[in-house]
Amino acid sequence: MSVTVRVPAKVNVQLAVGGARPDGFHDLANVFLAVGLYDEITVTPAEELSVTCSGPDAGQVPLDRTNLAARAALALAERHGLDPAVHLHITKDIPVAGGMAGGSADGAGALVACDALWGTHASREELLDICAELGSDVPFSLVGGAALGTGRGEKLTPLEVGGTFHWVFATADGGLSTPAVYREFDRLTEGVGIPEPTASEELLTALAKGDVNALAATLSNDLQPAALSLRPSLADTLAEGRAAGALAGLVSGSGPTTAFLAADAESARTVARALRESGTCRTVRVTTGPAAGATVL
Ligand SMILES: C[C@](O)(CO)[C@H](O)COP(=O)(O)OP(=O)(O)OC[C@H]1O[C@@H](n2ccc(N)nc2=O)[C@H](O)[C@@H]1O
Numbered sequence: 696m697s698v699t700v701r702v703p704a705k706v707n708v709q710l711a712v713g714g715a716r717p718d719g720f721h722d723l724a725n726v727f728l729a730v731g732l733y734d735e736i737t738v739t740p741a742e743e744l745s746v747t748c749s750g751p752d753a754g755q756v757p758l759d760r761t762n763l764a765a766r767a768a769l770a771l772a773e774r775h776g777l778d779p780a781v782h783l784h785i786t787k788d789i790p791v792a793g794g795m796a797g798g799s800a801d802g803a804g805a806l807v808a809c810d811a812l813w814g815t816h817a818s819r820e821e822l823l824d825i826c827a828e829l830g831s832d833v834p835f836s837l838v839g840g841a842a843l844g845t846g847r848g849e850k851l852t853p854l855e856v857g858g859t860f861h862w863v864f865a866t867a868d869g870g871l872s873t874p875a876v877y878r879e880f881d882r883l884t885e886g887v888g889i890p891e892p893t894a895s896e897e898l899l900t901a902l903a904k905g906d907v908n909a910l911a912a913t914l915s916n917d918l919q920p921a922a923l924s925l926r927p928s929l930a931d932t933l934a935e936g937r938a939a940g941a942l943a944g945l946v947s948g949s950g951p952t953t954a955f956l957a958a959d960a961e962s963a964r965t966v967a968r969a970l971r972e973s974g975t976c977r978t979v980r981v982t983t984g985p986a987a988g989a990t991v992l
């Protein structure tokens with residue numbers, strides 16, 4: 696018997712970052728939108744805990760106990776006094792170290808899959824607690840849709856979305872380390888007063904109305920200057936996507952994936968073609984959001 700769970704990637708439509716906290720994290724106003732690129736996690740009873748991964752980026756995924764899927768299985772087993780003897784297989788389609796919460800998706804997916812396999816019937820609250828222990832983005836991977844994340848991003852308030860948005864994602868060669876991007880944010884903002892991070896009312900209204908033009912006008916990412924500082928070539932990708940008719944382009948989370956919001960499906964295809972031909976990125980994906988959170992298949 697095995698259980699497979701499908702989990703979406705995310706883009707941050709707003710990422711407002713506050714000053715560094717004493718614990719090293721940053722307070723955020725993080726408006727997450729789940730998008731239709733998915734990893735699948737299959738859990739099967741086995742002699743001992745093991746992880747395998749398939750997909751184009753599989754070689755970059757750790758297969759030891761640092762893998763977020765393995766850490767999720769261990770955390771649930773420990774809380775319920777169970778033996779975490781399972782095989783976890785990750786079918787990876789979300790870019791690795793791309794700022795789209797791929798590892799977080801695998802953590803949330805493994806948790807839901809193990810809960811179903813073991814019949815632990817953990818409450819939603821317990822699952823969200825374990826997710827928050829695993830990482831700041833992991834609770835959102837579980838819930839999907841759209842949500843405002845406060846604290847370090849783990850305290851979620853679901854958001855209404857009044858339509859479907861068309862997105863183009865351009866991946867870059869090599870990843871960016873999330874801690875390194877936050878450190879660069881600290882360096883670039885040293886000596887500058889950083890306001891309390893707050894969600895933009897205009898952006899929340901645009902999401903609720905499904906108004907793509909208003910959303911494009913309000914997209915923002917405070918980590919973008921840091922990601923561009925560490926990877927200046929991303930500016931070329933952003934320029935190409937905008938020139939091809941994207942309503943807006945920004946770095947996704949900590950990068951280096953860039954995200955482009957298009958007026959409709961046809962415009963998204965045009966932007967994708969131009970990005971592919973530009974030679975400024977590695978791969979190009981077209982998809983929509985919002986997408987459902989972790990789902991047992
Ligand atoms: C950039 C985002 O993807 C936007 O959604 C997230 O803020 C990152 O979330 P994540 O990858 O789940 O991050 P975690 O695994 O919790 O933390 C990794 C590292 O990122 C930095 N970090 C993360 C979240 C946060 N609010 N402040 C931080 O400074 C810290 O250096 C931390 O040690």
Ligand SMILES: Nc1ncnc2c1ncn2[C@@H]1O[C@H](COP(=O)(O)OP(=O)(O)OP(=O)(O)O)[C@@H](O)[C@H]1O
Nearest residue numbers: 762763791792793794795796797798799801832873
């Ligand atoms: N299941 C996993 N899949 C991918 N990376 C993992 C996984 N578990 C642990 N990692 C480690 O986490 C690092 C970041 O990978 P991930 O794909 O989660 O980045 P990301 O999408 O930039 O994350 P985020 O958007 O949450 O900051 C990888 O370089 C890898 O070492």
